[in-house]
Amino acid sequence: MLAYMIRIALLSLRRNPVLSTLLIAAIALGVAVSTAFVTVFYICSGNPIPSKSDRLFYVEMDSWDPNRPYSRRRPEMPPEQITYRDMQGIMASDIPTYQSGMFVASLTVHPPEAEQKPYRERVRMCFADFFPMFEVPFTYGGGWGRDSDRGPDPVVVIDAATNDRLFGGGDSVGKTIRIEDRPFTVTGVLAPWRPSPRFYDTHSGASGVPEGIFMPFEFVRVFEVETAGNLLIWTDLDDSAGFDELAASEAIWIQMWVQLDTAEQLQAYSDFLEAYVMEQKKLGRFGRPLNNRLLNVMQWLDDQEVVPEEATGMLVISLLFLLVCAVNLIGILLGKFLARAPEVGVRRALGASRTSVFLQHIVECEVVGIIGGAIGLGLSALCLGQINRLLDNSGQFGLDLVMVAAGIGLSLVAGLVAGLYPAWRICRLAPAIHLKLQ
């Protein structure tokens, strides 16, 4: 019966193409706008690593100026990054299952083919634990071992785009890349990986994509490279200062993540951090009150206000826009359905129950919803492409299967909202009155 109802609905839509186009366009517009902003909200607010988001912790310690808080707006908040020396200090702990300090650098890559020009690439400097800790997927090979952190060994992990660019794709494990003035051996090629939001470093944009190259952290000393992300300092530091001065300073520029799988680990690591800070206080550092924080992934994203209020506002407005589109269709559909009252009278005389008539008209509204929704999803993809271009974030906002399903769901809801009252009205008509009018 559903197939029959869909066929009748399509015939009805074909009967008045101008009106049908108007109905479909209204739904398409509403779905396009709402799906686009639902997608933005979904990507901004999603759990990027649901399997272990409650076991990964971002480490914060208040090493900031004793005379003023790090944030005037939120004075209770410790700095969002830590110093190099503190990272070295707490990385000595063997409590976490995995741990990694990290930052993003900008380094020059020399392609193997002579005709290809060198280019600057964002490189994540991190430890071996980065890959298992964040469940980074690989197409070929894997991350480097912890031994390579200590060397450091000249090894790198590259993403699929870099692999395509440098080697034309394929299994490039064991191949060599020249970065700055040194050759590096590829240990792994990433599979597509786009945590949304990019939780592990919100300072360089939570909506960004992961870096193209990952390199052992300690090359920071070899290259004496500075962060390409945020670096803040409350003490004096000469512009001419070298890496050693920077490393020994109170400059904060490193993100620190640990994986703590049990409550005991969490407690032990908290105690460890407290002991570390108390020790540093004896050395004249950490002049502010003890204020260590271990935030799991969702707490961290919430703390960072990764979902901007604007995104929430736009989500609500876009859904209201779809509602307005659907409500506006009620009158049009009512007129369209009532004009067909004599045909409904005939169908009632031939055995259609009120329920059948109601369902047939709901199906017609849902057919409008689905056609409009399909067009709306296409428009939404274009809209998201435009948002990506505006934000220059390399396609972070896109429709995945969940969002396509959400778009179809919104289309069906819009069709239902638009059609419920007209369908109810038409099914309540007394058939006898309209049979003479046909």
Place this chain on the structure above:
Amino acid sequence: MIEMDGIRKIYRTQHVETHALTDFTITIQDGEFVSVMGPSGSGKTTLLNIAGLLDTFEQGSYLLDGEDVSRLTDRQMSAIRNQKIGFIFQSFNLIPDLNVFDNVDVPLRYRGMKGSNRRAAISKALEVVGLSARTKHYPAQLSGGQQQRVAVARALVGNPSLILADEPTGNLDSAMANEVMDLLETINDMETTVVIVTHEPELAARAQRRLHLLDGRLIDFEAADRPTPLVARPDGSSSARV
């Protein structure tokens, strides 16, 4: 087939009450061919609508095939209309977007029949009305007489026990009107009860019984000369009318 006792139907507007049927009592036997005549506003169509479960009534009782219809739900009444009653209207009431085959298919769709059974029943009904060659035509491509024959096929296709025809020849010339009446007689010969509303005395005279209505009351009925036939149903069975 139809037993109405003391039926009263009133149409109410803000200022006016119209008594469409008043204390209307009639019994129509299985297999009868009955014509209903009367001036406009005498209640002929109301009678047909109530008989066809398309309208309700304020007072009285109505047994259709022995079943009291006053307490039926909409779903039950729809099922009875679908399975026991065939309607034929003055203005044909074919659905313009559907071709002949699909128009005749409509009642079977609401019956939930299998495709092969539906196709067989539709072919048979179109054969009875002589339109087997026009299955792909749309109503607008047919003459008035052909359209009414499609409507007859649609009424016939579900093998109903009651055909209600509201001025089925009103929009046809006399030759076509006679064709349609011939068809109705053929259907009646298959033991189907036929009730026809008409303004034309010569067509009404072809019925076994003629009812005359005035102001919602039955004022007269006459028996006609047409004999009660032995009947054969479309499914091939036959029986004598009681």
